[in-house]
Amino acid sequence: MRKNIVAGNWKMNTTVAEGVALAKEVNEALAGAAPKCDVVVCVPFTHLCPVAAAIDQTRLGLGAENCADHKSGAYTGEVSAPMVASTGATYVILGHSERRQYYGETSETLREKVALALENGLTPIFCIGEVLEERENGTFNEVVRKQVEEGLFNLSAEDFGKIVLAYEPVWAIGTGKTATPEQAEDMHAWIRSVIAGKYGNEVAENTSILYGGSCKPGNAAELFAKPDIDGGLIGGAALKCADFMGIVNAF
Ligand code: PGA
Numbered sequence: 001m002r003k004n005i006v007a008g009n010w011k012m013n014t015t016v017a018e019g020v021a022l023a024k025e026v027n028e029a030l031a032g033a034a035p036k037c038d039v040v041v042c043v044p045f046t047h048l049c050p051v052a053a054a055i056d057q058t059r060l061g062l063g064a065e066n067c068a069d070h071k072s073g074a075y076t077g078e079v080s081a082p083m084v085a086s087t088g089a090t091y092v093i094l095g096h097s098e099r100r101q102y103y104g105e106t107s108e109t110l111r112e113k114v115a116l117a118l119e120n121g122l123t124p125i126f127c128i129g130e131v132l133e134e135r136e137n138g139t140f141n142e143v144v145r146k147q148v149e150e151g152l153f154n155l156s157a158e159d160f161g162k163i164v165l166a167y168e169p170v171w172a173i174g175t176g177k178t179a180t181p182e183q184a185e186d187m188h189a190w191i192r193s194v195i196a197g198k199y200g201n202e203v204a205e206n207t208s209i210l211y212g213g214s215c216k217p218g219n220a221a222e223l224f225a226k227p228d229i230d231g232g233l234i235g236g237a238a239l240k241c242a243d244f245m246g247i248v249n250a251f
Helices: 016-030 045-054 083-088 095-103 107-119 132-136 138-153 180-197 199-205 215-225 241-249
Strands: 006-008 037-041 062-066 091-094 123-126 165-169 207-210 231-234
Touching: 006 091, 006 207, 006 241, 016 037, 016 045, 016 241, 037 045, 037 215, 045 062, 083 107, 083 138, 107 123, 123 138, 123 199, 123 241, 132 138, 132 241, 138 180, 165 180, 180 207, 180 215, 215 231, 215 241, 231 241
Parallel strands: 006 037, 006 231, 037 062, 062 091, 091 123, 123 165, 165 207, 207 231
Antiparallel strands: none
16 A cells, blocks of 8 residues: 655755754654654755754654765765765655756656665655646646656666655646646546556555645645545645644644
């Protein structure tokens, strides 16, 4: 059975002290809750070690927001998958639309990143999603199919089984415009059918597919009620413990 997951994506927000305080607050809130999902925070590289030391990872998982497409060497400013793993983190967001859009990430580099993440025992949260123009011109299903195929279908079924997907329509990220639960469900079901076509029904049914894009306490429950929506990747609302917990408790 696939897992339900709520993962925070802090993006480029908080100082180390602020981030540690937020992680501690979430960690404590979870101690008193009985969440019906796994809960993860993905944080800036600088925050990984101190946050790892501040939380109980059996309760709150920890991830990075990116990793390099090389293992080590002369790549000034980059942070590798082995480095991320050495902090104690176990997840890594890959292919976020902001990385694709602003830092030129392509399916080719993402295949390298996914391979290195898996080699180092990290669970990739692999992001896909169409831009507004593709939503409006009706090509969104094909766009997302291509992102899944090009980024991931080189994997064996066993390795594909370690991937978490996050569908994030770019037009809904940070805009306050959420996809309707029906739009999200249609896309999630489509993605699952694309996976089934390649790896078979069992792998497809076992893949967690998260929704991301202006997910909030007020709309999470109706999104998570849909059969193919297995949780959320949360940006803005992950920066306030009460909002993040409101989404966790929507399950
Ligand atoms: P948002 O971001 O929740 O602020 O829309 C989601 C994301 O980009 O992961």
